Amino acid sequence: MDFWTRLLGGSSHRKQAAANDPQQRLARFKQRYNQILQVWHKTTGLSSDRETLSHIRRGFQALTAILNDESRSPAPHLCLGFAASQQIYTAVSKIAATSHDEGVIRDAVAVYNALIDSxxxxxxxxxxxxxxxxNFVGRTIGSGTIGIGEDIEADIVELLFGIAAKIRLQPEILPVWFTTHAADSNGRLVNQKTDFAGMTQKEDFPLCYQLIDHVHHEGRIGDFARTGLLYIFESASKSGTLEQWIVNSDLPTLMATGLGALYSQLSRKLSILHPKDDLPLILSLSDYAEMQSNPQAESFFSPDFQGHMDTFLSYLTFWQDVLEHCRSVDVRHTLIDHFQVLFLQQLLYPSLLESSDLDGGSSVAVLTYLRRILDALDHPELVHMILHYLLALSDYTASSPRTPRSPAAAKRRQSLMLLSVPDQDDDRMNPSLFNLVDLVLSSVNSRNPQTVIAALKLSTVILGKNHGYAISAMIKTFDVHHREPHRTVGALNAELDSYLNLAASLGSEIGLDEAYDAQLKDKLSMLESHPCSLKALALPSSPVQSPGFFESDFEPRSVEPHYLIPEDPLFRSFIDLLLRFLTNDLETNLALTEAIINLGTCSQLRLEGWASLDPADYHFPGADQEPESFSSESFRDMYRANRQPAWESSATPPLLACLQSLQSQVNALRADIQDWDEHVANRKQAFYFHEEVNDAMKATPQFKPTKPPPESAPGSWTPQIPKYMLESSASPSRSQSPRGRKEGLDARLAAAASPSPAPSKLTGQTLSASPRASSPLSRDSKRQTTFMADVLGNLTASASSTLFKRRIRFRRPPNSDTIEVMLSKYQPPPPDDEEESDTGAGADVDAGKGETGREQKRRSEEEDIREASLGHIITNVVVLQEFVLEIVALLQVRASLFGEVKFA
Structure with missing residues (x-):
């Protein structure tokens, strides 16, 4: 046995030694290479000879395998030396380019990769x-004559990306891939064209042009192309010749026009309504399905639109990355100039100017695109340029970079600006005549709910993320001339009591403590991450700067302490919308509350006068009964600061006064509608239960839903209410704080498993499924799916009952800041084939019987009558209660975090 073992082992060892022998490996390599050449030379029509193509593919694969094996073996590497001396890559390039075969091209790319990776x-x-x-790349993916798949094209672009990465790490190899014949002995470019587009000389840097041709693609192709081009721009700081070539070439023009082309692919008319067959639960329990979209407008949630939007935003992010990583000042200035002229001034602003609220979607589209652009951008130079121009800030024309431009960059900018000047003065588009502020103000007051929603979401981004640019533009303010707080802790407690009592009076108090605890954590996170908080929370000796960007010419606008003018047009629009909260569509309310909260998260914006009471209006009824004896003056000051003041109704902050008006509307509903509090409590329980079941089912590994919930589309509306009220797959909540769901879920599952669950007063049905002996979430996926369907079915059935379909009308008399509830004659809406009579649900309670329909219509227009179903109003009340809790949490966290009240 030992003999056979030694014999077999020796045979294997000899075979392995032969395989690793450099000379034998070289012989095999030469043999394969010569066979490929012979077959290629003998074939006249290579692209149509399938047998020859298969033979060549096997040969390429063998060459790649030998090269990879040799790279892992110790020296000498004779095959690599042979490949370099014989320039086999030349033959590989020609064979692959003339084969017009995807397989041959893929194997040729593998050969190039093996040579480079060695x-x-x-x-x-x-x-x-x-x-x-x-030459190989240009004839395969550059000419367009060879139809290859995206996977092969991605492999080729990945190969180019690898070369760009090598150039970034080894700048000395740049002259091999970048050569220019227009340089003098000192390396300076001469004989440049004066046209704004620069020179188009692809032969100078074909690698760069191939990458720029593929930056607009989606997936791997675009990712590799953008990253590779990013490395090229980063290398410009290490080569003066490349830097001047980029400034004078048409590369910046191609980048700017490419961005404009992607923006132009976005639909001119847009609908942001959620699909009716896939509504989140909170929207399905309202009148949201009654909203109609323009059939000519493209849906925001359609896959085609999302694909175009993602591609545009990824290219916009690429612009930001280039400016961040580019160390060349001239290249950065040139790119910024082209972005400003070719994209901002000639495309983005004209689309804003041409938008209209009358055509059913163009204003919605522009407002949504601007929101997504500003939400995606963080680079201070791009944000500074866009907002200064679109908001028509007074000093935007005088803004100039701190680092001066070189003569070449200055000349390029001059040519670019001359090109943008129109032939006639009347054709000039000036933001001072109509700008983004005008569009937002008119859109917030629009009668189209989608336009209002889009304007509110854009306002949220500007007020929250770019608050410094909103001051004196979107919101009217005046500076604070004192640093010390004038509000007292006693006044804060009085205000907190007022808001908390208001929240408790709106409906059920179930879950208020848990919701408020979550709101405290949520608002602390928002305040700490707000850009204006960096200055307020920074240590006195630490510099405040925006990290992450290199040598930015424009720092974010500094924000000093300021007050909000109560008569501010945007804030008044917010109050008007808030006053109609109960009848607004749900998404409008979510966007409105988010905008108000974001307004209050700026640490430099004082709350006095709009959300908090002005200290000048403090009134202490028992001031004359103050104790006379104090052990020290400090105790006296503490006593005075802790007194809770009273105030006249005329001094009530506008936000609190508006909420009190809504409270009176809810009280009127409670007085007329039986079991009002129970209806609100059941609606809250439905949201709690649905969210907790969703969370538990997601945490169960074996659960596989029959129809996976759609992911939230980028830029979808961000709700103002806590996560437990929303369907997480459709509309994620702002609050990510834990809410102690485990105990609540166990209690609700126990109730679901009880033999006799308590019936709901909504329809006499339970909110859970049929009784079970154990938790339904511990069963198999089929039972879990059935359980979830039962829950949704019960919730839908409850919301579809006759009671909740009844319509309730609200009216706002002319020149009044209050809204009256018309409860005396509410009834279900008439069928579609019947017209509502003059004395039906649409008639005023006090209207005379002899009044004509025309007169009633005129009175309705004068009194601004609105109506909604009872189920819709109940859902809005739940949202309103959560919003009030947000305000309370905001007041409390701000006071403790920024020291806004005095204790003595």
Missing amino acids: EEEDFLENDVFAASLM
Whole structure:
């Protein structure tokens, strides 16, 4: 046995030694290469000879395998030396380009990858290798004559990306891939064209042009192209010749026009309504399904639109990355200039100017696109340029970079600006005549709910993320001339009591403590992450700067302490919308409350006069009964600061006064509608239960839903209410704080498993499924799916009952700041084939019987009558209660975090 073992082992050892022998490996490599050449030379029509193509593919694969094996073996590497001396890549390039076969091209890419990855023989420093490779790339993916799949195209672009990465790490190989014949002996470019578009000389840097041709693609192709081009721009700071070539070439023009082309692909008319067959639960329990969209407008949630939007935003992010990583000042200035003229001034602003609220979607589209742009951008130079121009800030024309431009960059900018000047003065588009502020104010007051929603969401981004640019533009303010707080802790407690009592009076108090605890954590996170909080929370000796960007010419606008003018047009629009909260569509209310909260998260914006009481209006009824004896004056000051003041009704902050008006509307509903509090409590329980069941089912590994919930589309509306009220798959909540759901879920599951669950007063049905002996979430996926369907079915059935379909009308008399509830004659809406009579649900309670329909219509227009179903109003009340809790949490966290009240 030992004899046979030694014999077999020796045979295997000899075979392995032969495989690793450099000379034998070289012989096999030469044999394969010569076979490929012979077959290629003998074939006249390579693209149509399938047998020859298969033979060539096997040969390429064998060459790649031998090269990879040799790279892992110790020296000498004879095959790599042979490949370099014989320039086999030239033949590989020609064969692949003439084959017109995807398989041959893929195998040729593998051969090039094996040569580059070997990091020997200096292939990347070889002029012939560079010319051969770029010729191969140009004839395969550059000419368009060869139809290849996206996976092969991605492999080729990945190969180019690898070369760009090598250039970034080894700047000395740049002259091999970038050569210019327009340089003098000192390396300076001469004989440049004066046209704004620059010179188009692809032969100078074909690698760069191939990457720029693919930056607009989606998926791997676009990712590799954008990153590779990013490395090229980063290398410009290490080569003066490349830097001047980029400034004078048409590369910035191609980038700016490419961004404009992607923006132009976005639909001119847009509908942001959720699909009716896939509504989140909170929207399905309202009148949201009654909203109609323009059939000519494209849906925001359609896959095609989302694809175009994602591509545009990824290219916009690429612009931001280039400016962040580019260390060349001239290149950065040139890119900024082209962005400003070719995209901002000639495309983005004209689309804003041409938008209209009358055509059913163009204003919605522009407002949504601007929101997504500003939400995606963080680079201070781009944000500064866009907002200064679109908001028509007084000093935007005088804004100039701190670092001066070189003569070449200055000349390029001058040519670019001359091109943008129209032939006639009347054709000039000036933001001072109509700007983003005008569009937002008119859109917030629009009668189209979608336009209002889009304007509120854009306002939220500007007020929250770019608050410094909103001051004196979107909101009217005046500076604070004192630093010390004038509000007292006693006044804060009185205000907190007022808001908390208001929240408790709106409906059920179930879950208020848990919701308020979550809101405290949520508002603390929002305040700490707000850009204006950096200055307020920074240590006195630490510099405040925006990290993450290199040598930015424009820092974010500094924000000093300021007050909000109560007569501010945007704030008044917010109050008007809030006053109609109960009849607004749900998404409008969510966007409105988010905008108000974001307004209050700026640490430099004082709350006095709009959310808190002005200290000048404090009134202490028992001031004359103050104790006379104090052990020290400090105790006296503490006593005075802790007194809770009273105030006249005329001094009530506008936000609190508006909420009190809504409270009176709810009280009127409670007085007329039986079991009002129970209805609100059941609606809250439905949201709690649905969210907790969703969370538990997601945490169960074996659960597989029959129809996976759609992911939230980028830029979808951000609700103002806590997460437990929303369907998480459709509309994620702002609050990510834990809410102690485990105990609540166990209690509700126990109730679901009880033999006789308590019936709901909504329809006499239970909110859970049929009784079970154990938790339904511990069963198999089929039972879990059935259980979830039962829950949704019960919730839908409850919301569809006759009671909740009844319509309730609200009216706002002319020149009044209050809204009256018309409860005396509410009834279900008439069928579609019947017209509502003059004395039906649409008639005023006090209207005379002899009044004509025309007169009633005129009175309705004068009194601004609105109506909604009872189920819709109940859902809005739940949202309103959560919003009031947000205000309370905001007041409390701000006071403790920024020291806004005095205790003595």
